[in-house]
Amino acid sequence: MSSGRFFASREGGRLECGLCPRRCLLAAGGAGRCQVRFNREEKLPFYGRITALAVDPIEKKPLYHFRPGTEILSAGFAGCNLRCPFCQNWQISQDVHGSRGRLYAPAELVAAALDADKTGQPAIAYTYSEPLVHIEFLLDCMTAARKAGIANVIVTNGCVTPEAAAEVLDLADAANIDLKCFSEETYAEVLGGNLSAVTGFIRRAVEKGVHVELTTLVVPGLNDSKRELNKCRDFIAEFQGRVIPWHLSAYSPAWKWNAPPTNPSFLTGVAGQAREKLPYVYTGNIALRERGFNDTLCPGCGKILVSRRGYKAELSGLSLKTEDGSRHYFCNACGQPAPVR
Ligand code: SF4
Ligand code: SF4
Numbered sequence: 001m002s003s004g005r006f007f008a009s010r011e012g013g014r015l016e017c018g019l020c021p022r023r024c025l026l027a028a029g030g031a032g033r034c035q036v037r038f039n040r041e042e043k044l045p046f047y048g049r050i051t052a053l054a055v056d057p058i059e060k061k062p063l064y065h066f067r068p069g070t071e072i073l074s075a076g077f078a079g080c081n082l083r084c085p086f087c088q089n090w091q092i093s094q095d096v097h098g099s100r101g102r103l104y105a106p107a108e109l110v111a112a113a114l115d116a117d118k119t120g121q122p123a124i125a126y127t128y129s130e131p132l133v134h135i136e137f138l139l140d141c142m143t144a145a146r147k148a149g150i151a152n153v154i155v156t157n158g159c160v161t162p163e164a165a166a167e168v169l170d171l172a173d174a175a176n177i178d179l180k181c182f183s184e185e186t187y188a189e190v191l192g193g194n195l196s197a198v199t200g201f202i203r204r205a206v207e208k209g210v211h212v213e214l215t216t217l218v219v220p221g222l223n224d225s226k227r228e229l230n231k232c233r234d235f236i237a238e239f240q241g242r243v244i245p246w247h248l249s250a251y252s253p254a255w256k257w258n259a260p261p262t263n264p265s266f267l268t269g270v271a272g273q274a275r276e277k278l279p280y281v282y283t284g285n286i287a288l289r290e291r292g293f294n295d296t297l298c299p300g301c302g303k304i305l306v307s308r309r310g311y312k313a314e315l316s317g318l319s320l321k322t323e324d325g326s327r328h329y330f331c332n333a334c335g336q337p338a339p340v341r
Pocket of ligand 1: 019020021023032033
């Protein structure tokens, strides 16, 4: 029996993995689709294997409404349960044998996050490929981080079962979740995923009070029709009264997808139209000539709260008050609470 979580015994020594909707049946000694979960007696071989560790601006995750202007220790892992043909990180998500890195204990990651913190707001992002296929390590790290006063941020495709979602979201403070398209067919046939699992994950995260931002990589020929993008927008608009920023990112040709890069003016046009229904829509991976396009405005008076150039954020429109150990942001111009945590 594997030492991993979410496994159930089946006939012939096989194990069913219930971590994601694929529900792989693993023969004795074999691995699942993600290549990092095994049916072996010993400890999971990828437990604690981190392929990349860096201190990034939190805007790079991207998170624009959670601790803007701070930095975050970012840990990346090998493997993924999806197979997006345009994966921008395919070298680590699809070829775990080519991935490097070393083994970390949860306590080491916690110590590294405390060391990296310069603003009294330590945080760890589990990111780069798909962290949730390493849920055993993640839960151990997130538990240790929370005890140490460190915020947990997950950057994920959100394609896991409700049982797994419940456990990880209980320990998450913020999440950037991919909403890759709004078609069950595309998720199943092209990406190897499941739209309902993703929308369920997003709903669950919102219900649990996790700060949520969503990202859609706009891929020509895959999800760039008006109908498809409007469906994504309308889904996000359902969460009235909650701040759910939407990041529309430009794609570049990668791995098996050779369509030309997303046209920047197309992307800004989609963002402009989406803003008619959603208050916070941003564009990523394009150089913007217009200043102000990725700024966060006050919902009360329209003044700039946070201005951004690339990953650099200036918070000159915000004022901060600390009450009972919690931080609260307000608009400098009109005093209204700012949509920032
Ligand atoms: S997490 Fe991996 S092993 Fe488990 S069902 Fe998904 S792809 Fe298969
Ligand atoms: S979910 Fe992300 S990491 Fe996984 S294959 Fe798709 S783009 Fe790559």
